[in-house]
Amino acid sequence: MDSPRAEGDRKRSAGERWGPEPLIVQHLSTIVVSVAEVANELAIRGDSGGGAAPGPESAAVRQLFPEAVEAVEPLDVYRDVPVVDGRPMVRLNMIAAVDGATAVDGRSGALGGPADHRVFAALRSLADVVLVAAGTVRAEGYGPAPLPIAVVSGTLELDWDSPFFSAAPQRPIVVTHRRAPGDAAVRASRVADVMVAGESRVDLALAVARLGERGFGHVLAEGGPSLNGALAGAGVLDELCLTLAPHLVAGESKRILTGPPLAPAPALTLRSLCEEDGYLFLRYRLPGR
16 A cells, blocks of 8 residues: 555655554445535646645535534544644545555555545645655655645655756755765755754654754645554654545555554544545544544
C-alpha cells in the first residue's frame, strides 16, 4: 500500500523507509449517496501530476456518526481537530480500497472520487503545512501548492528543476538529516528551505517539533506508508483521516502504514463517519488526543 494522493486526486505513495509502523483499524459499511458540486481552486494531485481540483467548501456529504445528518460540509466535520501540548498536531490523510490496497498501478488516483477530492481539499485548507515523503512527491507528480509543503528525504533525490520547486508560490521545505549528500543539500537550498532533523536518518519527532518552531501548528501528512508508519512509531500521529473506496484491487499494493509493528498497537477512537456514493470517510483519533 505505498501510494498517497496527488494533485487533482489525492496524494499518497511509496516513499523511503524511516521507522516503526502500527496496525490500523478498519470500519466497513455500505450506504447510499448524496451528490453536489464544487468550486475553489486548490492545487491537489491529478492523474497527470498537475492541475487543480475542487475547493473545500461546497458540496455536502452524509454523516452517519456521531449522529445522523443528511447533509454536512466536509469542512464542518474536519474542523474538529485533536488538541496536543508542546508540539504541532499531526493529521494523516490516506485512501484505501475495501481490500486494503492504497494504489492501482502504483498510484492512488484511480481510487478517488469527487467527494474524496472535496475532503482532501477541506483537509488541506485547514492545515498550516503538508508533510510528505519524497517518494510520494516523485510517484504522484506533486506540483506547486498554495500552502507550504515539507518533503522528507534522506537521499535528497528530487527533481530540483520541477515546477514543484521552481513554480511554488511558497518555498517548499526539505526535511533531511545531517549525513545527507552535501552536494544535493546545497542544490536543495537554492530552491527550498533545508531543515535538518536527525544525524544519520530523519528524526520525525524532531522534524515535527521544528515545524512547530516555524509557526506551523497543524501538520497534514499525506504519506507514503513508510512515512506514515514512522510518524506513528515516533508517537506524533494524532488523527487518521481514512477514505475507504468501494473498490477491490488485490495485487501487491501496500497498506496505509508500513514498518515494524507498534507494541502495543494503539486502540483508536472513531470520531466521525461520513458517506457519499459508496465512499466512507472515517476519522480516527489516537489515544489521549
